[in-house]
Amino acid sequence: MKTIQASDIVEAVAGMCIAANHDLPADVQAAFEACHAAEEAPAAKEIFRQLLENSELSRTTNLPLCQDTGLGVFFVEVGEDVKVEGGSLRQAINDGMIKGYKDGYLRKSSCDPFSRKNTGDNSPAIIHFDIVPGDALKICMMAKGGGSENMSRVTMLAPAQGWKGIKEFVVNRVAEAGPNPCPPTIVGVGIGGNFELAAINSKKALMRPLDDRHPDPEIAKLEDELIEAINNLGIGPMGLGGKTTSLGVKIAVAPCHLASLPLAVNIQCHSARHKEVVF
Amino acid sequence: MAEYHLTTPLSDADVEQLKSGDVVFVSGHIYTARDAAHKRLVETLDAGKPLPFDLKGALIYYVGPSPAPPGRPIGAAGPTTSYRMDTYAPRLHSLGLKGSIGKGKRNDAVKDALREFKAVYLGATGGAGALLSQRITDAKVIAYEDLGPEAIRELTVKDFPLLVINDCHGGELYVKPNLG
Numbered sequence A: 001m002k003t004i005q006a007s008d009i010v011e012a013v014a015g016m017c018i019a020a021n022h023d024l025p026a027d028v029q030a031a032f033e034a035c036h037a038a039e040e041a042p043a044a045k046e047i048f049r050q051l052l053e054n055s056e057l058s059r060t061t062n063l064p065l066c067q068d069t070g071l072g073v074f075f076v077e078v079g080e081d082v083k084v085e086g087g088s089l090r091q092a093i094n095d096g097m098i099k100g101y102k103d104g105y106l107r108k109s110s111c112d113p114f115s116r117k118n119t120g121d122n123s124p125a126i127i128h129f130d131i132v133p134g135d136a137l138k139i140c141m142m143a144k145g146g147g148s149e150n151m152s153r154v155t156m157l158a159p160a161q162g163w164k165g166i167k168e169f170v171v172n173r174v175a176e177a178g179p180n181p182c183p184p185t186i187v188g189v190g191i192g193g194n195f196e197l198a199a200i201n202s203k204k205a206l207m208r209p210l211d212d213r214h215p216d217p218e219i220a221k222l223e224d225e226l227i228e229a230i231n232n233l234g235i236g237p238m239g240l241g242g243k244t245t246s247l248g249v250k251i252a253v254a255p256c257h258l259a260s261l262p263l264a265v266n267i268q269c270h271s272a273r274h275k276e277v278v279f
Numbered sequence B: 001m002a003e004y005h006l007t008t009p010l011s012d013a014d015v016e017q018l019k020s021g022d023v024v025f026v027s028g029h030i031y032t033a034r035d036a037a038h039k040r041l042v043e044t045l046d047a048g049k050p051l052p053f054d055l056k057g058a059l060i061y062y063v064g065p066s067p068a069p070p071g072r073p074i075g076a077a078g079p080t081t082s083y084r085m086d087t088y089a090p091r092l093h094s095l096g097l098k099g100s101i102g103k104g105k106r107n108d109a110v111k112d113a114l115r116e117f118k119a120v121y122l123g124a125t126g127g128a129g130a131l132l133s134q135r136i137t138d139a140k141v142i143a144y145e146d147l148g149p150e151a152i153r154e155l156t157v158k159d160f161p162l163l164v165i166n167d168c169h170g171g172e173l174y175v176k177p178n179l180g
């Protein structure tokens, strides 16, 4: 049995929220550099130059990468042999997020859906718990912006539509989103499961680094096919035309009902703000 | 594609020369407003009351900045997605608003209003909030403080870098996706 202090979780989560909003992940930085070199159209090249400068500024100043510092989304794996002392795990994560968004001068973007009144502290954190064997506690945090989230969709295809239907839906979604989610985006795709699992998987898939190959070579091939089709759209950085509409596609697959083919497309911002910590 | 340096307020002549694809560096005052502020602006007009700033020649920036850290006038301040303001924009253009700054597509009603009232839709680089913040030298809340990040702020900008997305002649910069 491992005992973890709630106050340590609060500190770690606060730090993650701040770091996620300032430090461009290394895989994204490398992708920006490669795209900056590869783009030929001056407008597309210029966007990558600006994004690289933005990353440098955010790392070295007290300004976050983007003003929309997102809702705090957490994927938490709790080992069966973990005990949290001095408070509940859910409360510690929420308190840590509130502290990070306050101390880090991050924007509070959570509001009541009807009155649209800001909750004032970015709470509540959106937390997905998973119980796993062992005595580790793993907390993954994603700062998820509204502009990219608004372009995301869940649909229930008929099984007969198969891969052709899946590909068509994903590519059309990116095409319709066009310049709205600040391309180049990253596309998370949840296939199978049910209505909510497809959506959760499509977001979870975005935690994988850009250069990570799917362990199943068949799925890895489908990811390649999708990114090629998406980049052939020619939307380009900020919708100004170019080779890079998305930096990557990440697929997560789960078994589904005989009657269904659930599909979710979660669009992620280019800066892919996420961090993880393991106790 | 041409490059222009413009100072607010903008005149008809300022706007008429702009073509989609042109680069524009704006200096002077611009006003921030996004979803909730637009709703209130229109409610204020419906009630026959004066707006918190003069729309004549004005530029509205669709942005909800992050809080100003110590030593800075404002936090990160990149554009938010513009389509959510499409319902409000034509009415504001009819009252003298010369342009809006955001990112993403506009609907036909907005594009028609740009033509009819000689106005322009300008794009700023989305997700480059730290970079764009460097061109903002001052920021003060002038209305709806209770809206927090959505309050209306008067920003003083120096050479704020923008691209003409939709001009007042029907031009459009965004590429159409190639669906094969």
Ligand code: SF4
Pocket: A066, A067, A068, A069, A144, A145, A146, A147, A148, A180, A181, A182, A269, A270, A271, B078, B079, B080, B126, B127
């Ligand atoms: S969609 Fe664009 S503006 Fe919105 S959070 Fe993502 S990068 Fe920032």
